[in-house]
Amino acid sequence: MIITWLLITGFFGIQLTTLKVDFEFEKFFPTDDPDIQFYQTHLDHFAYDNDYIILILTNESGIFQQEFLKTAQKLSDSLSRIDGILNVFSPITLQQPVRGPMGITPIPLIHTDNPERYHEDSTKIYQHPIYRTFFSSDGHSVLLQLNHEHFKDPKHSKEFSELLTRVISSYSFDDSRLVGKLIAQDAFVSYIQNDFVLFLVAALILSFILLVLIFRSLKIALLPYLISVTSLIWLLGLMAWLNYPITILGTLIPPVILFVATSDAIHLINAFRNLSEKEFIKRIQLSVNKVFIPTMLTSVTTAIGFLSLMTIDTVPIQHLGIFAALGIIIAIVVTFTFAPLLINREFPERKPSRKLKRAAIWILRNQKVVLSSWIVITALSVLGISQLKTDVYLLKDLPENSQVRKDFSLVDNQFGGSKPWEMAIWAAQSKSVWSYQVILELDKVHAHIANHYPMERLLSPVTLIKYANQMLNGGLIDAYEIPEEKDFKQTVEQVKRLQKRGLLPELTTQSGEYGRLAGFIPEYGSYETTLRNKELEAFIRSEVDSTVLMTKLTGTTYLIDKSHEMLSMNLIKGLLIGIGIISLLLGLYFRSFKVLLISIIPNIIPLLAVAGYMGLTDAPLKLTTSVIFAVAFGIAVDDTIHFLAVYQRCKNKSSVWKIVHTFTSAGKAIILTTVIIVGGFFLFTLSSFGATYYLGLFMTISLLIALLTDLTILPLQLHLFQKTRK
Secondary structure (H helix, E strand, O other), X not given: OHHHHHHHHHHHHHHHHHOOEOOOXXXXXXXXXXXXXXXXXXXXXXXXXXXXXEEEEEOOOOOOOHHHHHHHXXXXXXXXXXXXXXXXEOOOOOEEEEEEOOEEEEEEOOOOOOHHHHHHHHHHHHHOOOHHHHEOOOOOEEEEEEEEOOOOOHXXXXXXXXXXXXXXXXXXXXXXXXXXXXXXXHHHHHHHHHHHHHHHHHHHHHHHHHHHHHHOOHHHHHHHHHHHHHHHHHHHHHHHHOOOOEOOOHHHHHHHHHHHHHHXXXXXXXXXHHOOOOOHHHHHHHXXXXXXXXXXXXXXXXXXXXXXXXXXOOHHHHHHHHHHHHHHXXXXXXXXXXXXXXXXXXXXXXXXXXXXXXXXXXXXXXXXXXXXXXXXXXHHHHHHHOOOOEOOOHHHHOOOOOHHHHHHHHXXXXXXXXXXXXXXXXXXXXXXXXXXXXXXXXXXHHHHHHHHOOOOOOEOHHHHHHHHHHHHOOOOHHHOOOOOHHHHHHHXXXXXXXXXXXXXXXXXXXXXXEEEEEEEEOOOOHHHHHHHHHHHHHHHHHHOOOOOEEEEEEOHHHHHHHHHHHHHHHHHXXXXXXXXXXXXXXHHHHOOHHHHXXXXXXXXXXXXXXXXXHHHOOOOEOHHHHHHHHHHHHHHHHHHHHHHHHHHHOOOOOHHHHHHHHHHHHHHHHHXXXXXXXXXXXXXXXXXXXXXXXXXXXXXXXXXXXXXXXXXXXXXXXXXXXXXXO
């Protein structure tokens, strides 16, 4: 058996070298949501709105310096030749078409070779509602937008980002910043990868130190440690072998598996040391028989807690549920297959703890104090829950001193926004959005968006009409407006000609039946952005003629915000399903509806406490925090089951002494397992990466409170239940 153990562990250990890390926002979209399906149809007409990179070039002595402009021009040419770049929008190389006596003539927005015209050019730029949005207000930075192909393979996107960085760094600028989904995605993957390795290693070291300190024996400490490490290697190796990467949620898996496997092994050791049987083999058999069913039940309930995530129609969440549940099964198989081989006949018997005995008696004597304390805690939790809200700042998970986060903030502050925003439009009755009445209605929407979000780099068919009208009137800034109806048809024809030449962005389909508004907004957070979106929809319902123009919000920013809110709520629903199934199993196992209720109450309070803490501290409910509830419940209920199992096996008819016996028998194992897992999760609070930090903080709080409820509320409930039966 030992050879089999080593061979399997060695095989999966080799696979670990191929384990990947992945994080892509779009993978968290629910596949069955109507808005997701609408966006997929939208993509049949237009490219992904997130397939861009913003490049900010800075010159401390000012943009309008010939050397800087020429270097930026050369860089634009180099970037346009990179494989994967679809086009480069650079205001430095932009040619503005203007109709004159000789017809349409392209005029450079900036006359790079003629410094004498720089003052005139800059004046024209900062007066123009479109051009000015690509130049910082202080005149030191300029924005270039690089539209690229949609990368499905993280490896290709990383190679593209690295090549882009190398090309830009080969040119000399005072400063250059890159902002976009690929840049943020690389940063997230890097932090996930670094934290995963760093804190996993730290948790392994800390858990071993704690085991040695707790058991005061290297031999005893090695048993649960080897079992937990083996279980983890098998699971992660299996994930690598099946080519499933670690995601931002997947970082939950290693500490959970370490806890479950360590807990299983500790309960087995505890049972062995509690027996006084002299014959070694029989003592092991009795130990296994004593804890196998309760441990199997705890594993099943914990696995169900994770499998409840399968109710969420999102692939990364489903994978978390599947592999966490699979890891729990692996842990129990490893524990009861190999742990008995590691038990040493020299493991000393454990004497009942006097401290735990005194604690049990104190709790029974001070029932009112204990219950009053929990009532106050629960009341505060409910108060906090009333203030809880769903709010997502994607980049807030990155450290405040992160360069990526600073770069996004720069674009938000200096250039109006870094997050893409999109709205689909179509004519309600006529066949084209290019009709005069549709454009007039759309102008109301455009103006509201520009003024109330606000949004500066906003493009729509209205923008193109105004731009074309300005061009047809000699480029005069006063002509940047919707023309009168008699001149409208000519303006539309000019827009279409410019689009065919690639001089204007594609904001409508070729038939003109369907179009979009596209822009950028700052990182307001999902809560604030959703409020603004609702205000826009209310404005459209009241002020825009729906018999003329139809609109619908779409795009990745809208879907990410909606998905986080919807997934957070669905995760809570999944948790309720998990609680229901686990409750049913416990009721069947203990053959008592009252015991079912008794087992659930101590495990609901920790969830309420964490949710209340989040509300009171203004910590938002989002995907990476809401998933913790299902995980915490699945783990916390394990200790309750072990406590109840020992209590029911006790033959003493006195409820007081049954509780004292349970405290001294199961209490220590429950405390030990909680201390070890809390120690591991508490390490995560040292991370500067928000997702890791909150994982550690909320798991630590929930498991500590679960331990306290299991050692206070649970025994009091059992005591009261026993008294009512007499």
